Amino acid sequence: MFFSKMTLDRDAAISGRFRDLVTGPYQVHEVIWDLFADHPDRKRDFLYRAELTGREPVVYMLSARAPVYEGNVWRILSKPFHPVLQKGDLLNFRIRINPIVTKTEPDPDRKRIRHRHDVIMDAKRRLNEAHSSFSMGDLVQQESVRWLRQRSEKGGFSLCEDRVIAGGYRKMQFSQGRKKNTISISIVDCDGVLRVTDPDLFLQMLCNGLGPAKGFGCGLMMVKRADV
Template sequence: MKRSIYRIRLRDDVQRTPAFWRSVRNPYDVHGMVWRIFSDGSRKDRDFIYRLEMQEASPVIYAVSTAEPVDLDGIWAVESKEYNPVLRTGQRFGFSLRANPIRSKRDEERRQHRHDVVMDAKVLLEQSGCPSDAMPSQEILVQKEGFSWLSSRSEAAGFAVEEGMVRADGYRQHRFKKPKGKHWVSISTIDFTGVLTVTDPERFEQALYAGIGPAKSFGCGLLLIRPV
């Protein structure tokens, strides 16, 4: 199956238009915007992963997709190239990843709940009686819990990471409602950068195409790599 990687940026004349910025106020708005770019109106399943970055105060979308983007609104400049990386065991890549690291737990009634790994670590420390003056800083917790989460996912995704070779930061909490929705949606994200080693080329290729972790509809999971 042919896949391409895209860099899609907002045209300079459009980014000065207030109407555009009013239309993308939260992750659900961005999700709808990206879906519109990659959907021809007939597809029901998402066949792309993406990440939105702000570069010089302008939105840039990086995406991997089997479908070509369609600029229905005439506001995007699209760059693309075929995405078919040649991979081998032991290969090292620099990488960046925005992910939604969560920990699944069951309550007393055996119902499963998803917990943000950073907030979950804070709660566990508080419950253990850790005094406030001994509580690790958020920066330390993000690094520790973020790396632990990524490391736990790496084997299934065909790569390995080493402590000291990965930085986890940029922790953010996003809270929004879907249109006509009654309940708040909460998503936390961490940005990872560093160096990884390929351990299983087939699994790693799948991770590049399908992404890592949950919340892919909201711009999480796209693993971008470069040779080192």
């Protein structure tokens, strides 16, 4: 595996050339996919996280192959990724998640249909129906931590929940394909501390990503050793 950091070339940053390429979330998605498009039938074998709102846009990537770029807009630095993990290790983590769940529901024709639900909007709707007061920030924190906790065992980790912060809930909307179908993805940024409970499962989770919408910048968990 390779961990890569992609930043703007200095001249491109000054001239603003990158804005011709990156006009929205789907264009970011296309830029990243082009780095690994060595074959028309190639399946995605990478994860990424794009930070484009600050002064210096940056994209982090974890991939089975090193990205290949021959343009003059971006600079890419890559290094091998072979973490040595042990049970009980404490790690700081950052991850952008798409906190949804899939529910099977009956329709009028007595067929069962699978629907994806935004867990935060579901919780907000339930509280509104119950006429309960709540803080949106607290709701994002509570439901995002719950979503992570529900996936932690299979991911080989446990959360230090008092050291996890979730925020920045927002929706990305963009058009995809020739028919310009509108896609909407809810995302939350989570930072915190976790404990490795199964090194093999944890490494598998790091390489495969956590949750849905991996092709659109979600699911990449970045980690480093935590201060005890």
